[in-house]
Amino acid sequence: GESVGLHLPTLSVQEGDNSIINCAYSNSASDYFIWYKQESGKGPQFIIDIRSNMDKRQGQRVTVLLNKTVKHLSLQIAATQPGDSAVYFCAETGTGNQFYFGTGTSLTVIP
């Protein structure tokens, strides 16, 4: 079956620094990827998505990079703020009917 994993379970960064969260996926048939942010006690919140026909997509302060050759996805957060502290998940899907989430990376921003 599909598996989505994250390289680092925890990440601490200084406020103002850039953060990079990594994710590996195993299903080469997946063609759509999403990054979610989940704060304590809340449901996941969509951050940014990318299709497999792209290798980079930028949002507000966030950039997602996709390397299909090595099945790797990363989320870059620029100028990290205390409000960015949360658990970040990547998720993948092929058809949009089933989504597979990774374990998550807990990001802590140090003021």
Added chain:
Amino acid sequence: DTGVSQDPRHKITKRGQNVTFRCDPISEHNRLYWYRQTLGQGPEFLTYFQNEAQLEKSRLLSDRFSAERPKGSFSTLEIQRTEQGDSAMYLCASSHGTGSSYEQYFGPGTRLTVT
């Protein structure tokens, strides 16, 4: 509030009892998903509806679990004969289902504790 809502937010039940959760998606969304999330883990896909049709169901989903979306709007997830291992957060998400985005909007979840 026009987001995804779930009811109840918390449920404590004794082992062996049946429980039912409700999800109200965003009104124009035709895709609805149920997930289960345990502490420290990512959401685990359970099932997916497009309108009223249940199109996908996880192989991991026990036959004690059943979900419905009778009119293509709200959905219910029932767990029969609950076990302690069913204790988790149950999340519902909806998406528009058109265009190139599968952006899902999640509800706040129902936290189930089986004693």
